[in-house]
Amino acid sequence: MSFDDEPGHGGADSGHADDRFSTLGGTRQTRTRLPEGPGDTYGGTRRPPRTSRSLVMVVGVVVLLIAAIAFANRGSDDAGSSPDNAAKPGAAGSTAATGTKPVTGKQSGIASGFPQSEQGAQSAAANYAVVLGSEGMFNTSRRHDIVNTVYAPEVAAARQGDLDKVYSGKDFLTRIGLNPDGTSPTGEIFISRSNPVGSKADKFNGTTATVSVWYSALFGLAGEGSKNPVSESWFTNTFQLKWTDGDWKVTDFTQKDGPAPVGRDQAAASAKDMTDAVEQYGGFTYAR
Template identity: 85%
Template sequence: MSFDDEPGHGGGDPGHGDDRFSTLGGTRQTRTRLPEGAGDIYGGTRRPPRNNRSLVMVVGVVVLLVAAIAFANRGGDSGSSSDGQSAKKPEAQSTAATGTKPVDGKQAGIASGFAQTEQGAQSAAANYAVALGSEGMFSTSRRHEIVNTVYAPDVAAARQGDLDKVYSGKDFLTRIGLNPDGTAPAGQTFISRTNPVGSKADTFDGATATVSVWYSALFGLAGEGSKNPVSESWFTNTFHLKWTGGDWKVTDFSQKDGPAPVGRDQAAAPAKDMTDAVEQFGGFTYAR
């Protein structure tokens, strides 16, 4: 793995089952002990559990994000395999490193030039999941770069229009705590990051591939007065890819919740620690 990278939280049938952006962003909250602290939703010692009203509000925001992005990225029948080919049962070491050199190419800051192999398709899907789930999806110019880079040319324009409607919606941005231009309020840091745990090729024939990527996602606002604190959730995205222009490109994807592990009873980090971590720890270029 080498250094790289919301909103998403995604593009396909995401967004962040059919939830993007996925990615995209929609999260079913895991239980996390949040510490007390005057004015800081993260800081201090442990605090009592939040009341039901606050929990409902946060979960409501998450559900909205998931549903909106899923609608925007709806493509073809993403629930079926490309050619009816049955999936292979993973081997015990299916996620072990292969020793294959990671790609060294980039397009719009996203890894590119993947091999026309099953491993190459898996690497492409993992890297595209990261891009489609990043905070860049909430910026119009960056979103267009991402969409035009990861999607196949014949579907990119349609996806871009649908995603613009979702990510530029003033009510939508307000509900997740962002300004109308998609930026975070003063004193807060917007976090939307996808962290792939593993991938598997469901189908592969050299020209097309269906790849599932299991990942955890961080989404929310870190800072004083945040009403949408950063939380973790787990999803599996299934990408439909085709080989075009010398690389793997997305034609569609779907998303489903989990599998989610049992959350440990750990105190949430102070807002500054969370912000510093996101700024100091970069993402990865993923390769098998």
């Protein structure tokens, strides 16, 4: 999370289907019933519904769908057996899981023990992005635990001093609506949560890695009358990782804004709903 910018924020066309003046599925066409026999001013007897023809059409659509699904699955299997993929047995798409367990343990409540692999480096970076963007960073004792766990020993002490200056700064805390000791005002709950969307290894050589993590962030104070309500923003953190003492550790990282999607036209949650959601929905251990 950036220290100068607190993590911050769409429309969708409902289409003709929601237009109360539209007919025939939103096409704005109308039906006109014509007389079906001579001298029948009001249209005569209605023809019986053509159930057999409708049934044939429905069956035809179902058959086409089944055929399309079978073709898609066959194409996927063929792609998986191609020479290119065979040369990369561990290859995975941008949203595909590797199937490897992301972590074997935890330290100070933080996922640890990641495998010495590209997948392990990505999993470590995703989990570190979460904890470095959490409410714990605003508590001195918890912040020290986090820094000593995720940073390499040779940089942890220096980074801890820098972070103490930022997170303990009265002006910074006041600006985001917290008390001088980092606690929330009475009747309000502080929310700072990072939610990784994906990760990628920019560089990897076995003992060092550069990994980028794209994530959304919720940040603010939930409560009636909050002057800094919870808002959403998007960031990408790029971590420099080093294999140290049997685990991946951070030596440095940078942050940039976005990429941010177009927001939808959704009503913001009430202060109570937002508070309840954060308290009731726990976080995850993130894996690649």
